[in-house]
Amino acid sequence: MDMSVTINHYVVLSSILFGLGIIGFVTRRNAIILFMSVELMLNSVNLMLVAFSRYRADMAGQAMVLFIYAVAAAEVAVGLAILISLFKHVRTVDINSFSLLSDN
Amino acid sequence: MELYFWIFAAMAIGAGIFTVTARDALPSALGLLTVFISLASLYLHLQAPLVAVFQVTIYAGAILVLVVFVIMLLMTPEDKLAGEQKNLPFRSMGAMLGGVTLILLALGVRGVYCMVGEKALSDGFGAPKLFGSLFFNDFLMHFEVVSVLLLVALIGAVYLSKKNF
Numbered sequence: 567m568d569m570s571v572t573i574n575h576y577v578v579l580s581s582i583l584f585g586l587g588i589i590g591f592v593t594r595r596n597a598i599i600l601f602m603s604v605e606l607m608l609n610s611v612n613l614m615l616v617a618f619s620r621y622r623a624d625m626a627g628q629a630m631v632l633f634i635y636a637v638a639a640a641e642v643a644v645g646l647a648i649l650i651s652l653f654k655h656v657r658t659v660d661i662n663s664f665s666l667l668s669d670n
Numbered sequence: 671m672e673l674y675f676w677i678f679a680a681m682a683i684g685a686g687i688f689t690v691t692a693r694d695a696l697p698s699a700l701g702l703l704t705v706f707i708s709l710a711s712l713y714l715h716l717q718a719p720l721v722a723v724f725q726v727t728i729y730a731g732a733i734l735v736l737v738v739f740v741i742m743l744l745m746t747p748e749d750k751l752a753g754e755q756k757n758l759p760f761r762s763m764g765a766m767l768g769g770v771t772l773i774l775l776a777l778g779v780r781g782v783y784c785m786v787g788e789k790a791l792s793d794g795f796g797a798p799k800l801f802g803s804l805f806f807n808d809f810l811m812h813f814e815v816v817s818v819l820l821l822v823a824l825i826g827a828v829y830l831s832k833k834n835f
Binding site for chain 2: 570582588589590606625626632637639640646653
């Protein structure tokens, strides 16, 4: 059996990491771990882009990864700032206690 | 070269599992750091040295430090999440959703192999020189838009962390 590493291996690895990110995002209640799950998903997409860029011999994929880095940095900066200002009100990072917009 | 892939793929998956299952946020962040480093190694395997460098400097160096800083600011010792297992139906539902997504993605991969033929690499593929000329010719406008986005995020972050927001 041919065991050389193909694009398939990278896509499977990327899918596994993306699935882990989803599992972490929907099962955890710690808001910081939620952020880190999103980062995990973004990284799996980056891996997919770089793998396809390698196998299609097209460097545009690598340039795209750089834009994803910029968007991820912006997301983390704003998200963590929101988290900190939210923490000042409810004194916790448990997402179940973030109910400032609900009626009751 | 195959062993290189398997080692870092196993490392990434193991650290990813640790990231989403760790009880506290700080061990989880360290698991995420391991994922970043192993993915950077895989980028080297994929002829993308510049992306590997950015992965280490931006993700492991900047974003993760920011996350660890926020963990340090917010995690007081008395801030234990009470009743971690309280909403078990929701949690198992979420885990099932994630598992089904994972299986669907892995199944969808089977069609990829015939779609993508591996192309021969041109000379100097992945070199910073080529990357720079591509980046500042074809993607110049995108680059400017992203710089505006970063500026907006910067201003937003400063505004949100003001004292009496």
